[in-house]
Amino acid sequence: MSSATQTNKPRVLVFDSGVGGLSVAREIQQRLPGLPLVYASDNGFFPYGTKGEAELIARVDLVIRSLLQRYPVDILVIACNTASTLALPYLRSHLDLPIVGVVPAIKPAAKLSRSGVIGLLATPATVARPYTHELIREYAPQCDVISLGSSELVQIAEQKLRGEIIDHKRIAHITLQLMEHEKATQMDVLVLACTHFPLLKEELSVYLPETVQLIDSGEAIARRVESLLGNTVPNDNHFIENDFPENNSIENTSIENIAVFTKKTTEATRLVPALIHFNIHQIDYLDLQ
Numbered sequence: 001m002s003s004a005t006q007t008n009k010p011r012v013l014v015f016d017s018g019v020g021g022l023s024v025a026r027e028i029q030q031r032l033p034g035l036p037l038v039y040a041s042d043n044g045f046f047p048y049g050t051k052g053e054a055e056l057i058a059r060v061d062l063v064i065r066s067l068l069q070r071y072p073v074d075i076l077v078i079a080c081n082t083a084s085t086l087a088l089p090y091l092r093s094h095l096d097l098p099i100v101g102v103v104p105a106i107k108p109a110a111k112l113s114r115s116g117v118i119g120l121l122a123t124p125a126t127v128a129r130p131y132t133h134e135l136i137r138e139y140a141p142q143c144d145v146i147s148l149g150s151s152e153l154v155q156i157a158e159q160k161l162r163g164e165i166i167d168h169k170r171i172a173h174i175t176l177q178l179m180e181h182e183k184a185t186q187m188d189v190l191v192l193a194c195t196h197f198p199l200l201k202e203e204l205s206v207y208l209p210e211t212v213q214l215i216d217s218g219e220a221i222a223r224r225v226e227s228l229l230g231n232t233v234p235n236d237n238h239f240i241e242n243d244f245p246e247n248n249s250i251e252n253t254s255i256e257n258i259a260v261f262t263k264k265t266t267e268a269t270r271l272v273p274a275l276i277h278f279n280i281h282q283i284d285y286l287d288l289q
């Protein structure tokens, strides 16, 4: 693959409505530590999980096109289940670059589950999408799937990354809703099908039975990016860090990563410490035409 950037290093655009895509960026950074990332948050249209389908496709199309114009990249990662389960076919037929989409990890969950009861925690939109139902029909026909859509959890993840105090009682309430299902005691795998939710993995685990394994698509996405890049990833020892600290922060510094927001807000500014934690030291704002 030839590089789209002037430095000849391949560059990847990771896109989400908010901070959720950082859970995917983290997996990519762990797998490919030297890879420059453009992290884009469409905070001007956040949250996606409550938006209508037509308006969301139009918005994603507009933002992605503007981003690609400003930041030439080699791969686009739609690090958002809500956008991917809706807009992937459209984007793939309209854009001329490899696109990796994040969709609910139903297939691995069905393989992993011994009880045949799996949970699906996503945005209300992802839970309702025909794409998601198709995944269940195709890969988990033998499973009972307990689905719950929550936009509140998306907001809580945003608050956490802004360094605000989060309401653990709300998280407890959401997990309780999931556990109210008649087969919930048999649930052994829970799919975190919104990229915001892995950012709350520890908090969620507190209120779920220990027997429930939480899974998401992040690592699979990182592997897919790696295979698409082939051998073009810089093998620059300066950037290679194999022993990640327990809190998963990426300690090596790179000036090449950048976060782009679609709206200048005080909330976006408050994300700076979290972005540094993800080794992103520059911020830009996109002027949408």
Ligand code: DGL
Binding pocket: 016, 017, 018, 020, 021, 046, 047, 048, 049, 050, 079, 080, 081, 082, 083, 123, 126, 151, 154, 193, 194, 195, 196
């Ligand atoms: N992070 C997004 C996802 O994976 C959605 C959050 C939102 O509702 O904007 O679905």
